[in-house]
Amino acid sequence: MSKIKTQFVCQSCGYTSPRWIGKCPECNSWNSFVEETSTASAEHPRALGARAARNGEAIHPIRLSEIGTNDEARITTGIVEFDRTLGGGIMPGSIVLVGGDPGIGKSTLMMQMVRGISLGSKTLYVSGEESPRQLKSRASRLGIENDNLYILAETNIESVLDAMKQMTPDVVIVDSIQTMYRPMIESAPGSVSQVRECTALLMQMAKMSGIPIFVIGHVTKEGMIAGPKVLEHIVDTVLQFEGERTHAYRILRAVKNRYGSTNEIGVFSMTSQGLEEVANPSEVFLSERRTNSSGSAVTAVLEGTRPVLIEVQALVTHSSYSSPQRTVTGYDSRRTAMLVAVLQKRLGAKLAQSDIFINIAGGLFIDEPAADLAIAMAILSNQLELAIDPTACLIGEIGLGGEVRAVPQAEVRVAEAIKLGFQHIVLPRANMKSMPKVAERITLRPVAHIDEVRATVL
Numbered sequence: 001m002s003k004i005k006t007q008f009v010c011q012s013c014g015y016t017s018p019r020w021i022g023k024c025p026e027c028n029s030w031n032s033f034v035e036e037t038s039t040a041s042a043e044h045p046r047a048l049g050a051r052a053a054r055n056g057e058a059i060h061p062i063r064l065s066e067i068g069t070n071d072e073a074r075i076t077t078g079i080v081e082f083d084r085t086l087g088g089g090i091m092p093g094s095i096v097l098v099g100g101d102p103g104i105g106k107s108t109l110m111m112q113m114v115r116g117i118s119l120g121s122k123t124l125y126v127s128g129e130e131s132p133r134q135l136k137s138r139a140s141r142l143g144i145e146n147d148n149l150y151i152l153a154e155t156n157i158e159s160v161l162d163a164m165k166q167m168t169p170d171v172v173i174v175d176s177i178q179t180m181y182r183p184m185i186e187s188a189p190g191s192v193s194q195v196r197e198c199t200a201l202l203m204q205m206a207k208m209s210g211i212p213i214f215v216i217g218h219v220t221k222e223g224m225i226a227g228p229k230v231l232e233h234i235v236d237t238v239l240q241f242e243g244e245r246t247h248a249y250r251i252l253r254a255v256k257n258r259y260g261s262t263n264e265i266g267v268f269s270m271t272s273q274g275l276e277e278v279a280n281p282s283e284v285f286l287s288e289r290r291t292n293s294s295g296s297a298v299t300a301v302l303e304g305t306r307p308v309l310i311e312v313q314a315l316v317t318h319s320s321y322s323s324p325q326r327t328v329t330g331y332d333s334r335r336t337a338m339l340v341a342v343l344q345k346r347l348g349a350k351l352a353q354s355d356i357f358i359n360i361a362g363g364l365f366i367d368e369p370a371a372d373l374a375i376a377m378a379i380l381s382n383q384l385e386l387a388i389d390p391t392a393c394l395i396g397e398i399g400l401g402g403e404v405r406a407v408p409q410a411e412v413r414v415a416e417a418i419k420l421g422f423q424h425i426v427l428p429r430a431n432m433k434s435m436p437k438v439a440e441r442i443t444l445r446p447v448a449h450i451d452e453v454r455a456t457v458l
């Protein structure tokens with residue numbers, strides 16, 4: 001029998017220490033250490049998964065060409081936005097972690113996925129949080145009458161695995177991983193040891209049986225999935241369900257994906273009938289725009305393969321502090337500081353004594369410099385109290401010299417802007433070469449330097 005050992009485990013990153021310590025040396029969180037007892041084998045969960053993949057066979061390396069892929073066997077969820085975020089449907093044998101704030105709609109999303117999975121597929125919904133009655137009432141509200149949906153109210157992971165072996169479902173949902181426990185581990189459900197062990201067991205099962213498993217994980221108040229880093233490494237895909245609870249819009253984002261791009265997002269709107277797909281996110285992100293107000297500019301960014309139009313807002317006010325504030329939501333703050341410096345140096349904008357606030361409307365985080373031009377112009381527009389032409393869409397990266405640089409896939413962005421009714425499109429001159437002909441009412445305005453932009457839109 002293995003020796004009972006206690007150790008202190010950081011609940012945030014899984015770092016272990018023989019003594020209690022106040023601050024984790026690994027992830028710098030405070031007060032995150034909890035004493036845990038463990039008698040489990042100390043095998044690393046990833047090693048466990050890999051061993052499972054071998055399925056007990058004798059060890060012999062195989063040629064790459066002898067290994068088949070099962071890309072074609074992907075299961076569609078019937079929700080286009082969801083399939084896209086997964087990289088084209090559910091991959092057999094994959095384990096997907098779905099994280100998100102409490103009440104954001106994780107269980108709803110999973111339940112709706114069940115409706116979409118082809119009627120012949122059996123789905124097992126393991127609920128450690130809600131009673132079968134509660135699940136039934138949600139399913140009725142969402143209009144789900146799938147007779148191939150099986151509910152199991154269970155928190156013992158070993159019983160869950162037994163049920164999976166007996167029933168051999170096509171898809172399994174575990175709601176949530178924080179409620180699952182393995183009896184042989186003495187720490188409480190939700191602790192890092194339990195979460196890690198249960199996920200590793202599910203991983204082993206998924207790889208061995210080829211059954212895809214969705215695991216719901218709660219996000220702690222610091223914005224991380226409990227036992228976060230350890231889990232992110234074990235699973236194949238991490239999806240984050242985001243949004244403000246007070247707003248109806250929800251964004252499903254792939255944070256990690258072994259079977260697809262992590263740039264893809266799915267956009268949904270929460271209604272009383274559940275989540276509705278938003279096929280055209282640009283309309284959503286621009287829906288609350290006030291035209292003719294200074295400090296607002298529209299740009300086209302790429303979210304994965306899709307162009308999305310977004311509104312950039314800037315507020316420039318006289319600062320009452322000796323060092324003015326620069327607050328940026330949804331864009332890189334260092335990049336914004338650079339844009340402010342370029343405006344000061346190249347256009348002579350007087351911003352040194354101003355507080356500057358930047359906001360990307362709709363709660364998106366933009367990480368591509370193609371939004372530079374819109375941000376710079378929004379700042380200038382608010383400072384000068386002049387509204388930007390409401391039919392203008394500004395696309396372009398700005399360099400330190402004030403030059404407007406080419407952006408990738410400009411044609412796709414311009415096409416989206418035209419589709420949404422924008423008639424005046426400012427874009428980098430270098431992108432004009434690849435631009436197809438546009439209708440006569442549309443003006444494409446190629447620019448090479450930021451000082452050309454001001455006259456065209458303000």
Ligand SMILES: Nc1ncnc2c1ncn2[C@@H]1O[C@H](COP(=O)(O)OP(=O)(O)OP(=O)(O)O)[C@@H](O)[C@H]1O
Nearest residue numbers: 100101102103104105106107108109270271272273
């Ligand atoms: N009767 C209802 N009518 C309309 N919307 C509802 C109704 N019941 C729930 N909702 C919506 O569903 C959301 C909760 O969804 P869900 O239970 O799927 O979230 P969750 O992320 O699984 O939450 P938890 O963290 O508690 O498991 C609520 O915030 C609310 O917006």
Ligand SMILES: [Mg+2]
Nearest residue numbers: 106107108175
């Ligand atoms: Mg839930």
